[in-house]
Amino acid sequence: MTEHALSSQESYDPNRLLDTLLERMNLKNDAALSRMLEVAPPVISKIRHRRLPIGASLLIRMHETTGMSIRELRDLMGDRRTKYRLSDAQGKPKAPPAEQQPPSGGQPSHFH
Template identity: 65%
Template sequence: MNTTSASADPGKNQVNEQETYDPNHLLDSLIEKLHLKNDAALARALEVAPPVISKLRHHRLPVGASLLIQMQEISDLKIKELRALMGDHRDKFRMGGHHLKSKDA
C-alpha cells in the first residue's frame, strides 16, 4: 500500500496543473471582453501573427510572460486574473538558479 502524500511527489502536482491548463478559456474570454470577432482579430489586438493564437489553442505554444503582459495591457485585467482564466492557480513562479546568477560571477 502506498502511503506517500501528493505533496511528496513533485511530478503529481505538475500533472494536475497540466490537466487544468486551458488557454482556450483565456483566449475566448479576451475575445468576449474586447468585443472581437475571432482569433484573427485577437491576434491583431495582441500584435502577434495569427498562427500564434492557433498554436496556443492547440497546446503547441505556452502562454508566455510577454504575451500575458500584452493581454493585461489591452484588457485591463490583472495578470493573476489572466492566469486564473487559463487554469493556472499557482501562487508563485520559480525561475531556475541560472537566471539568478550575476553576469559578473
C-alpha cells in the same frame, strides 16, 4: 510534440482565456485577437493547440490591453501556481572571462 510544464496541469486551459478575451473585446476571431495583442496569428494557434505556453510578456500585453488583472488572466487559463519558478540558470550573472578573474592564490597580488 513537446509539452511545457504548465500544460501538464489538469486545470490548464488556454482556450478559456482566449475565448474570454475575444468576448470581452468584442472580437470576431483569433486573427483579430492576434492583431490586438500584436502577435503573429500562428502564436494564437500554437497556444490554442497547447504547443506554446502563454509567456509572461504576452500575459502582460493581455493585461495592458484589456485592463484585466494578471491574477484574473491566470485564473482564466487555469494557472493555479502561486509563483512562477525560474530555472537555476535564469537571473544569475555570467562568470567574468578568465583574464578578469583574480589569480588562483585567492588573494590579490598586492597583498603578498
